[in-house]
Amino acid sequence: MQTQDYIVFLFYFIIVAGYGLYIYYKKKSASGGSKDYFLAEGSLTWWAIGASLIASNISAEQFIGMSGSGFKIGLAIATYEWMAAATLIVVAVFFLPVYLKNKIFTMPQFLNQRYNGTVSMIMAVFWLLLYIVVNLTSILFLGALAVSSISGLDFNMCMIGLAVFAIIITLGGMKVIGYTDVVQVFFLILGGLATTYLALNLVSDHFGGSGILDGFALVQDKAADHFHMILKPENENYIDLPGLSVLIGGMWVINLSYWGCNQYITQRALGASLETARGGLLFAAVLKLLMPIIVVLPGIAALVLYNDGLFQKEMLANGELNPDRAYPVLLSLLPTGLKGLSFAALTAAVVASLAGKANSVATIFTLDIYKKLFDKDASERKLVNVGKIVIVISMVLAILIAPHLGIDKKGGFQYIQEYTGFVSPGIFAMFLLGFFWKKTTSNAALFATIGGFLMSIILKFLPKYVDLSFLASTGFSVKTASGIYEIPFIDRVGFVFIACVIGMVIISFIDNRRGVVPNGLEIDTKMFKTSTSFAVGALIVLGITAALYTLFW
Numbered sequence: 294m295q296t297q298d299y300i301v302f303l304f305y306f307i308i309v310a311g312y313g314l315y316i317y318y319k320k321k322s323a324s325g326g327s328k329d330y331f332l333a334e335g336s337l338t339w340w341a342i343g344a345s346l347i348a349s350n351i352s353a354e355q356f357i358g359m360s361g362s363g364f365k366i367g368l369a370i371a372t373y374e375w376m377a378a379a380t381l382i383v384v385a386v387f388f389l390p391v392y393l394k395n396k397i398f399t400m401p402q403f404l405n406q407r408y409n410g411t412v413s414m415i416m417a418v419f420w421l422l423l424y425i426v427v428n429l430t431s432i433l434f435l436g437a438l439a440v441s442s443i444s445g446l447d448f449n450m451c452m453i454g455l456a457v458f459a460i461i462i463t464l465g466g467m468k469v470i471g472y473t474d475v476v477q478v479f480f481l482i483l484g485g486l487a488t489t490y491l492a493l494n495l496v497s498d499h500f501g502g503s504g505i506l507d508g509f510a511l512v513q514d515k516a517a518d519h520f521h522m523i524l525k526p527e528n529e530n531y532i533d534l535p536g537l538s539v540l541i542g543g544m545w546v547i548n549l550s551y552w553g554c555n556q557y558i559t560q561r562a563l564g565a566s567l568e569t570a571r572g573g574l575l576f577a578a579v580l581k582l583l584m585p586i587i588v589v590l591p592g593i594a595a596l597v598l599y600n601d602g603l604f605q606k607e608m609l610a611n612g613e614l615n616p617d618r619a620y621p622v623l624l625s626l627l628p629t630g631l632k633g634l635s636f637a638a639l640t641a642a643v644v645a646s647l648a649g650k651a652n653s654v655a656t657i658f659t660l661d662i663y664k665k666l667f668d669k670d671a672s673e674r675k676l677v678n679v680g681k682i683v684i685v686i687s688m689v690l691a692i693l694i695a696p697h698l699g700i701d702k703k704g705g706f707q708y709i710q711e712y713t714g715f716v717s718p719g720i721f722a723m724f725l726l727g728f729f730w731k732k733t734t735s736n737a738a739l740f741a742t743i744g745g746f747l748m749s750i751i752l753k754f755l756p757k758y759v760d761l762s763f764l765a766s767t768g769f770s771v772k773t774a775s776g777i778y779e780i781p782f783i784d785r786v787g788f789v790f791i792a793c794v795i796g797m798v799i800i801s802f803i804d805n806r807r808g809v810v811p812n813g814l815e816i817d818t819k820m821f822k823t824s825t826s827f828a829v830g831a832l833i834v835l836g837i838t839a840a841l842y843t844l845f846w
Contacts, residue, residue: 294444294632301633305480305641309473310461316472317465337471337565342573345561347580348474349649350377351481352642353435355588361617363592364599366530367519368845371585372539373548378581379838380548382831385574388553390820391728393567400556401661407727407812408735410665415742417661419716420556421654427712428650429691436643442621443636452695455640456688459647463655463684466677470648471561477641478580484638485587487631492594492623499598508594515597522845532771535781540842543718543787550717554724556653567820571827578834582841595619647688654687655680715753718786719745722793726801731813734804737797745793752785 294302337345362370397403400420405413437452444451462473493508500511513520523539524531538544552558562570596619599608607622608614624635659680664671671679719741726733755761756770761778764770770778780788801811823831 294636295629297629298633298636301630302637302640305634305637306458309476309641309644312476313462313465313469313473317469337468337561337569337573339565339569339572340576341471341475342561342565342570343576343580344478345471345474345645345649346381346558346573346577347584348477348481348642348645349558349561350646351584351588352432352646353439353639354431355584356485356639356642357435357439357617357620359588360592360595360620360623361615362533363519363589364596364616364619365592366524366533367516367521367593368585368589369522369524369530369534369539371589372522372534372544374581374584374588375838375841376539376544376548377552378578378834380545380552381574381578381581382834383549384553384559385571385827386821386823386831388559388728389562389570389574390567391814391816392559392563393570394816394820395814398563399657399660400554400559401657403724403727404738405661407733407814408723408738409812412723412735412738412742413661414665415739416720417657420657421662423713423716424556424650424654424657425687425690426694429647429654429687430695432643432646432650433688433691434695436639436647439621439639440636440643443624443632443639452692455643455647456692458640459644459651460685460688462644462648463651464681467560467652470645470652474645474649477645480634480641481638481645482580482583482587484635484641487627487638488620488623488635489586489591489594491627491631492591495623495626496594496597499601499603509590512590512594512597515600516593519593519596520845522842526765526768526771531768532773532779532781535771535784536768538781538783538787543783543785543790546718546721546786546790547714547783550721550724551713554720556657560649560653560656568824568827571823575827575830575834579830582834582837591623592616592619595623651684651687655683658683714782714786715749716742716746718749718790719743719793722790722797726794726797728814729816730801732801732805732811733797734801734809734811736804736809737800740796740800741793744796745789748789748792749785752780752788756780 359370359373391397392403395403395406397406401413401417404416433452433455436455437448440446440455441448441451446454462470490505493505493512495508496502496511496515497504497508500515502508502511523536524534526536535542562573565573595604595608598604604622607625608616608618624632624639627635659676663679664676668675722745723738723741727738756777756779761770761780762772764780765772765778769784770780772778804811
């Protein structure tokens with residue numbers, strides 16, 4: 294990077310930090326209450342909620358990992374983005390009303406209210422470990438790796454700098470996170486589009502075209518096999534995206550668990566009114582439809598150029614082709630100034646995600662563990678101070694342990710998916726039946742929590758001991774490079790979810806016959822009714838999603 298690039302980045306830092314201070318003092322609550330600090334109760338607008346959701350979701354693993362997957366797999370990886378758009382509509386219509394009607398502010402609180410304190414405390418501890426050991430560490434490590442490779446700065450210095458920047462934002466509470474995320478998303482999208490523009494322009498110039506439209510047409514022509522959303526069993530990447538399962542199988546479980554039962558995602562909407570929260574999720578769904586243009590298309594463009602002889606050395610890591618090099622290689626070609634803008638976009642994505650997760654760690658620990666176990670009579674101000682201390686401690690822990698987890702060997706996107714995928718089927722089954730079936734008991738919830746995790750582990754390692762080739766004809770087992778037939782990850786999630794639901798129903802019926810009376814939630818069918826404007830917007834989003842899958846089937 295040149296001096297001008299650092300000036301652009303400094304300009305970004307000053308805008309975000311200055312706007313954060315402005316929001317902190319302008320919207321500072323006189324009460325200084327914990328709910329206001331952790332949830333920005335009643336303060337976030339629909340556009341702030343939507344932008345914050347995307348800023349928290351998009352990070353280095355998308356920019357680097359999804360571009361790499363675009364290079365390797367193609368547009369099919371965009372299913373994580375486009376299916377999320379449909380998922381957000383489902384969460385807005387059916388999940389949010391349940392949370393808001395029952396005044397639920399944290400996921401462990403829901404479990405305590407619906408089941409019991411044991412289920413709640415087990416999951417509170419688990420979520421803390423997951424957010425710190427998996428989410429914070431992977432985003433911090435991958436972000437520092439990307440920032441270091443682009444800027445030339447020391448890796449450890451980048452990791453500490455990102456953490457400090459995120460702490461500054463997070464200490465202001467959810468209001469500051471929510472509103473600064475709007476600025477961060479602006480930089481994220483603008484910088485991301487600049488990289489996509491460069492990539493398509495490079496393709497166009499290289500093959501004698503004119504402009505980005507010719508570039509896009511050339512990419513489609515030169516990499517036609519990379520523009521299919523539904524992969525066939527013979528495709529070498531089928532094990533990652535197993536055909537129709539991305540539409541009617543485990544991908545729904547993955548998305549609904551992530552967007553509907555995840556503290557650092559739902560937290561943005563839990564302090565708002567139902568109409569405002571729904572508007573925020575709808576806005577996030579619209580932005581999700583645009584994300585593949587920023588995080589997938591550059592990777593496919595890089596493949597086209599690579600296949601024609603460009604970037605032969607740049608795409609290598611330790612002497613082997615590394616698809617994750619695609620995005621950093623493109624960034625290095627940006628002109629001075631734009632490179633600084635894209636650098637700011639990548640930093641914005643990392644910082645926003647770190648801030649969102651750190652705030653959720655503080656929320657769960659303070660409201661669901663500290664207040665219940667250590668100081669039931671703690672004042673609101675003390676709870677806020679405890680939350681701030683937890684934010685700093687969690688970030689320091691992430692800095693210390695991130696280099697020792699082998700994240701660079703697994704790849705950040707795969708690292709997160711692998712570990713959250715062991716528990717998401719059980720968590721989603723527990724939430725879904727807890728929402729909509731009043732007979733579900735706490736014993737059934739414990740089965741989903743523990744049993745779902747154990748079943749995921751069994752199915753993961755089963756191929757080492759049992760020959761699953763007999764499932765190959767059904768598409769539910771795929772032969773890997775090592776010669777072993779494995780169950781695709783997404784299918785495994787779907788199977789475990791179905792088993793958890795069946796087990797929960799059986800256990801609940803047994804408990805009901807023994808006289809166990811579950812704690813039902815307050816649900817009224819009228820609360821699922823949406824406004825006309827939301828319904829129209831949702832239909833447009835779903836229509837565009839269906840059209841995209843039809844066009845690129």
